[in-house]
Amino acid sequence: xxxxxxxxxxxTRFHTEDGIVxxxxxxxxxxxxxxxxxxxxxxxCGKSVHALSIMRLIQIPPGEIASGExxxxxxxxxxxxxxxxxxxRGREIAMVFQDPMSSLNPVYKVGFQIAxxxxxxxxxxxxxxxxxxxxxxxxxxxxxxxxxxxxxxxQFSGGMRQRAMIAMALSCDPKLLIADEPTTAxxxxxxxxxxxxxxxxxxxxxxxxxxxxxxxxxxxxxxHKINVMYxxxxxxxxxxxxxxxxxxxxxxxxxxxxxxxxxEAPGTKLVSIPxxxxxxxxxxxxxxxxxxxxxxxxxxRNERPSLELxxxxxxxxxxxxxxELQSEGVK
Amino acid sequence: xxxxxxxxxxxxxxxxxxxVYQGILFNRHVKDVKAVDDVSxxxxxxxxxxxxxxxxxxxxxxxxxxxxxxxPTSGQIIFDQVDLTDLAENxxxxxxxxxxxxxxxxxxxxxxxxxxxxxxxxxxxxxxxxKGLDKRERVQELLSIVGLNPGFxxxxxxxxxxxxxxxxxxxxxxxxxxxxxxxxxxxxxxDVSIQAQVVNLLEELQDRLGLTYLFIAHDLSxxxxxxxxxxxMYLGKVMELADRDEIYKNPMHPYTRALLSAVPIPDPDKAxxxxxxxxxxxxxxxxxxxxxxxxxxxxxxxxxxCFQCEPDYVEMDSNHFVACHHAGKxxx
Numbered sequence: 001x002x003x004x005x006x007x008x009x010x011x012t013r014f015h016t017e018d019g020i021v022x023x024x025x026x027x028x029x030x031x032x033x034x035x036x037x038x039x040x041x042x043x044x045c046g047k048s049v050h051a052l053s054i055m056r057l058i059q060i061p062p063g064e065i066a067s068g069e070x071x072x073x074x075x076x077x078x079x080x081x082x083x084x085x086x087x088x089r090g091r092e093i094a095m096v097f098q099d100p101m102s103s104l105n106p107v108y109k110v111g112f113q114i115a116x117x118x119x120x121x122x123x124x125x126x127x128x129x130x131x132x133x134x135x136x137x138x139x140x141x142x143x144x145x146x147x148x149x150x151x152x153x154x155q156f157s158g159g160m161r162q163r164a165m166i167a168m169a170l171s172c173d174p175k176l177l178i179a180d181e182p183t184t185a186x187x188x189x190x191x192x193x194x195x196x197x198x199x200x201x202x203x204x205x206x207x208x209x210x211x212x213x214x215x216x217x218x219x220x221x222x223x224h225k226i227n228v229m230y231x232x233x234x235x236x237x238x239x240x241x242x243x244x245x246x247x248x249x250x251x252x253x254x255x256x257x258x259x260x261x262x263x264e265a266p267g268t269k270l271v272s273i274p275x276x277x278x279x280x281x282x283x284x285x286x287x288x289x290x291x292x293x294x295x296x297x298x299x300x301r302n303e304r305p306s307l308e309l310x311x312x313x314x315x316x317x318x319x320x321x322x323x324e325l326q327s328e329g330v331k
Numbered sequence: 332x333x334x335x336x337x338x339x340x341x342x343x344x345x346x347x348x349x350x351v352y353q354g355i356l357f358n359r360h361v362k363d364v365k366a367v368d369d370v371s372x373x374x375x376x377x378x379x380x381x382x383x384x385x386x387x388x389x390x391x392x393x394x395x396x397x398x399x400x401x402x403p404t405s406g407q408i409i410f411d412q413v414d415l416t417d418l419a420e421n422x423x424x425x426x427x428x429x430x431x432x433x434x435x436x437x438x439x440x441x442x443x444x445x446x447x448x449x450x451x452x453x454x455x456x457x458x459x460x461x462k463g464l465d466k467r468e469r470v471q472e473l474l475s476i477v478g479l480n481p482g483f484x485x486x487x488x489x490x491x492x493x494x495x496x497x498x499x500x501x502x503x504x505x506x507x508x509x510x511x512x513x514x515x516x517x518x519x520x521x522d523v524s525i526q527a528q529v530v531n532l533l534e535e536l537q538d539r540l541g542l543t544y545l546f547i548a549h550d551l552s553x554x555x556x557x558x559x560x561x562x563x564m565y566l567g568k569v570m571e572l573a574d575r576d577e578i579y580k581n582p583m584h585p586y587t588r589a590l591l592s593a594v595p596i597p598d599p600d601k602a603x604x605x606x607x608x609x610x611x612x613x614x615x616x617x618x619x620x621x622x623x624x625x626x627x628x629x630x631x632x633x634x635x636x637c638f639q640c641e642p643d644y645v646e647m648d649s650n651h652f653v654a655c656h657h658a659g660k661x662x663x
Contacts, residue, residue, distance in 0.1 A: 042524055043522050158386070159613055160613070187385040187386050188385075188549055188593040188594060189385060189590065189593045189610045191593065192592075192609055193609055196609050214522050215523050216597050217523075217595035217596065217597040218595045220595065220597050220599045221595075221603055241599050254524060256597055258523045258524045258526065259597045260530075260552045261597070261598075262579065262596065264556065268556075269531065270556065271527070272524060272525075272528040273524040273527075274528070276494070
């Protein structure tokens with residue numbers, strides 16, 4: 001099966017007054033059609049920037065896609081001109097953003113905003129686009145969709161706005177849906193609704209989904225594969241079970257340890273990751289996680305580990321000591 | 332635990348209504364937003380009481396009303412045997428020294444024009460007579476207590492990350508040696524790894540300083556981690572109150588069950604095995620709460636009685652309070 005998305009050595013950086021911010025530092029991976037991928041990491045690890053690079057939504061300047069190739073459906077997105085990419089953006093690849101209030105335009109009706117892309121990409125007439133918009137709203141579970149088309153975003157609750165954003169993203173049957181922390185601003189019960197909805201829609205429509213989040217708890221039940229990112233690098237990647245059950249990178253271990261488990265014994269301490277993510281302007285030459293790693297040794301300071309295959313399932317990790325730690329059974 | 336003198340805060344039939352006015356010439360009081368509607372609970376000395384619920388359920392209003400930042404519409408707050416209801420403003424200020432608050436948004440709750448030193452010393456200026464070097468020493472001591480470099484006193488908030496700012500907020504709350512700290516969603520705007528740092532810090536400070544926390548959050552897993560007992564609120568009312576293990580093992584209210592099942596499990600095997608209860612719809616507007624039980628519009632178990640009369644808040648088990656007509660009749 002040919003990959004839907006094939007990213008090779010993507011590097012994105014920003015030129016700022018303080019220096020060059022190296023946001024994405026050589027990311028490579030592939031995604032199959034219909035695959036659900038989780039991209040996990042803390043704020044500032046480059047997960048959103050790498051997604052915006054795929055959509056070619058990086059503002060240039062100050063941004064710059066310094067090198068790399070992004071092959072989507074047989075064409076390199078980085079080589080397309082702006083009118084060509086516009087045909088892909090929104091139609092082939094759609095995105096749902098984190099904050100549903102600021103990503104919907106408050107002065108246009110919801111129906112108008114959904115119909116806009118239908119008219120643009122599918123050349124639909126007004127009436128047809130309106131009918132399709134109503135269908136999309138009911139697809140994402142908004143009651144009385146016909147009435148709701150004439151509402152403004154402020155008349156929607158947070159969960160409904162995110163549903164409307166998803167309806168908008170699905171309007172042109174994209175092959176790839178990128179969801180950038182779509183539930184971070186929502187309550188747990190509404191978060192559960194949205195996750196449930198996306199799983200259902202993914203199964204029905206068969207599109208590929210990239211779910212970006214900082215919380216490993218959310219993606220456990222919905223994704224097939226996970227990329228763990230840190231400081232603009234992929235530090236671990238594998239099938240979802242391998243990531244949770246056979247965690248190799250100390251950073252991934254830290255992320256999992258930070259989550260309280262719902263059935264933990266009283267008095268359990270959380271294993272937090274000490275310190276802060278590194279400064280992306282002055283990135284040192286060694287392992288990016290060196291400063292916060294519990295298992296660091298001298299080599300980690302100066303030499304940057306590259307991704308190595310850890311088993312036959314395609315589980316890869318960038319750590320000098322993963323084998324040692326695995327054989328010692330460090331959890 | 333239950334001895335009279337171990338209760339630090341007694342909340343009795345607390346109501347907080349926000350009036351809604353309509354009309355320009357004759358500004359009529361048309362209705363009320365019932366943000367908190369008849370809430371009662373105790374906070375014991377040295378415990379952490381978790382307060383959970385969705386956005387708009389009134390949990391923040393409860394926290395602020397306990398501090399009398401909002402005047403209650405009716406009901407009583409009794410703090411260490413002192414009824415706050417009739418206290419004059421200066422007496423209130425005096426007692427507020429013993430109750431402090433940590434706010435949700437570490438970006439909005441620190442004045443960007445003040446240095447860290449002056450932010451932390453503001454409560455010292457109000458409540459103590461510390462001056463000059465003594466004050467500076469106290470500020471530096473507080474910074475090191477929360478794990479920041481004491482040399483940071485002259486820096487401004489923008490130089491810090493979210494987690495560090497939250498530590499500054501914690502230092503400010505601890506400046507006057509409070510007994511009660513109300514933590515109003517202190518971690519919800521932070522990354523998970525930083526959340527764990529802040530929660531560990533709060534737990535450590537509690538052990539060291541003997542603090543009592545009211546921990547407000549919507550994230551049930553973190554509340555369960557830090558709390559001794561939990562209160563679940565929905566639309567201004569308490570739905571369930573019990574020890575944290577009891578509420579986890581034996582949730583009696585359908586809303587608590589739904590909340591528990593919405594908690595993400597960081598384990599693909601367990602996550603697939605469990606049955607999730609996905610609540611339909613959104614929380615109704617507190618302007619027009621449903622007739623009968625507040626939760627009836629989203630409850631999977633609602634029957635006729637739930638639409639007609641409001642359930643009583645009763646003690647089903649020892650120290651396990653529930654407000655549901657069907658409590659105890661449903662199996663897990």
